[in-house]
Amino acid sequence: MKKIVPFILLLISISIISFVLGRSNYGITGFSIADFQNEIEIKSPNNYIKDSKIKIFKNKVSIYVNDTYKANFDNTHSMEPTIDQYSTGIEIEPKSKEDIHVGDIISYTNDDNITIIHRVVFIGNDPDWYVITKGDNNPQNDPGKIRYSEINRILIGILY
Numbered sequence: 001m002k003k004i005v006p007f008i009l010l011l012i013s014i015s016i017i018s019f020v021l022g023r024s025n026y027g028i029t030g031f032s033i034a035d036f037q038n039e040i041e042i043k044s045p046n047n048y049i050k051d052s053k054i055k056i057f058k059n060k061v062s063i064y065v066n067d068t069y070k071a072n073f074d075n076t077h078s079m080e081p082t083i084d085q086y087s088t089g090i091e092i093e094p095k096s097k098e099d100i101h102v103g104d105i106i107s108y109t110n111d112d113n114i115t116i117i118h119r120v121v122f123i124g125n126d127p128d129w130y131v132i133t134k135g136d137n138n139p140q141n142d143p144g145k146i147r148y149s150e151i152n153r154i155l156i157g158i159l160y
Contacts (some may be wrong), residue, residue, distance in 0.1 A: 042103070042119065042136060043102050043103030043119075043121075044103050045101070045103050045104045045105055045119075045155070045156075046101040046103065046104055048065070048092065048154070048156040049063060049065060049156055049157060053065060063090070063157070065090070065092065065156065067092060067093065068090050068091065068092055068156075069090070069091045069092070069093075069153060070088065070089070070090065070091075071088070071089030071090070071091050071107065071117070071153070071155065072088060072089070073085055073087055073089065073117065076135075077137055078118065078135030078136070078137050078138050079105070079117065079118065079119075079135050079136050079137060080136070080137045081136075081137075082105075082136050082158070083105075083117070083136075083158060086160075087158050087159065087160055088158070088159040089117075089155050089157065089158055089159075090155070090156050090157035090158075090159070091107065091152075091153035091154060091155050091156065092153060092154055092156055093152070093153055093154075094106075094148075094151060094153070094154055097129050097148050099154065100120060100123070100131060100148075100151065100154065101120065101123075102120050102121065102122065102123055103119065103120065104119070104120045104154050104155070105117060105118065105119050105120075105154070105155040106118070106119075106120055106131070106133065106146075106151050106152075106153065106154050106155070107151070107152045107153045107154075107155070108133070108146050108150045108151045108152055109150055109152060110150075115152065116133070116142065117155065118133035118134055118135045118136075118138075118142055119133060119134055119135070119136060120132070120133055121133060121134045121141060122141075124145075126145070128147065129147070129148055130145035130146060130147055130148075131145070131146045131151075132145065132146070133146055
């Protein structure tokens with residue numbers, strides 16, 4: 001009983017301090033329901049690797065996808081927590097515009113000849129086809145419209 005009373009007093013103190021500071025909707029963990037209600041769900045990538053193409057053995061895993069490329073990532077933090085500098089990616093080249101979907105993570109080359117790997121958040125026509133991209137950890141979309149000719153690859157797998 002002697003150990004429970006200080007703990008209860010601590011909880012009451014935290015609640016009072018939170019209320020005084022105007023954060024009465026926050027619990028001990030620091031999260032409120034409003035934090036989760038305001039989250040915008042990120043659309044998932046298209047399913048490029050079907051279950052039938054994945055074979056798991058006792059000593060290895062085989063993924064059967066033609067014409068793949070290995071991708072490494074710089075420490076830009078723009079796609080965290082989805083991708084960080086220690087992740088390894090598996091990419092494919094898109095054969096047409098129809099291969100690219102909202103939610104896919106693509107690599108493209110910008111005007112400064114830098115490869116960017118970000119998620120497609122919008123596909124449009126003006127009258128030419130384009131995508132708008134955004135890093136998962138970035139507050140705003142990338143500037144400009146990315147044309148099909150600028151897109152290098154589509155990320156189809158991430159190894160951690």
